[in-house]
Amino acid sequence: MNKKTLNTLLVGAVAATALGASAAQAGPAEGNEKCYGVVKAGMNGCGAADGSHGCAGMATEDASGVEWVSVPKGLCEKLAHGSTTPVTAEDHGEEH
């Protein structure tokens, strides 16, 4: 393939992409949210809200109020103890 043909092919592809892009990018902007208080120990997303650690998978207790996991938007509020904001110990009311 000569250079001109190749270039035409590449430029054409980029132009075609620009035409079709608006539809593809119009989907829901954010599909997920952080859900606190429901994640199993060791299965948390990166970083505790209270700064006790900065790494995924480092939660040491189940359902800690400062540990989160990513869930589809809207699911968190349907879960027992689920909260889209961090829950501190005082907010819990009772000890588990």
Place this chain on the structure above:
Amino acid sequence: MPLNEFQKDFKGIMLRPLSQVDEAASQFKDNFVNDHIPVNERLKIYHNNVLGSLSKNILTTYPLLEALVGENFLKTLAREFVMENPPQSACLHYYGEEFDIFLKKHASTQSMPYLSDVATLEWALHKAYHAADDSPMSTDDFSAIEPDSLADTTLTLRGSLSLIASPYPLQAIRDMCLKKTEDAPDMTIDHNTRIMVWRQKLEVNILPLEDDEFMMLSEIKKDKSLGEAVENTLNAYPDFDFAAFLKKNIIFETFSKAHSNN
């Protein structure tokens, strides 16, 4: 004894089989308290903690392998792996990458040749979860490239992205391990698995690829220019549709940046 020598010897004891700890402990008599708890017993506590925590790290990184071969077998393999491949970094998120190579060579896994490829998939998933956030290239980013320099442009794939080729049905194996299906896949035929694993926002995805897409992405990963990558892919797969490829990969947010080589 200088500190660095002491540390080196200590590390040597930590990474040997338990049966050899007693013998090696004698050289530490002067450096460790050796009272009602003898020095070899003290060292065994360290030995157990080091191998235990590092092998547990391997087990949590490879849950599919655990589902396939069971906790005890995997733990034994992980301990051996730790002794042969101690961590090179203090961050344990980076630890365990070579486990697939270890499994491929290990005598006890030769009857399960797919294990190594499952480990490769699990590492790719693990890597994708922990990869740094990089922003994807949009249509506008591509339109902004000078048309004349497109052929000489190289693209960088997202930091979370891995390409995996395997004869085994990795996704079916994964589904079985996650108990999404009861059916055991047929391991006797070549499934020609070509997949990419990467993260979009907080979601890690696995996407099956056609052979030509897989080759094109592999060429890009090898830092081939767009022109060269397209040409090589077209030579191997004359029906390769670059326009469709580009559109799909912009939607799936596969590229992170373009580098013009002019």
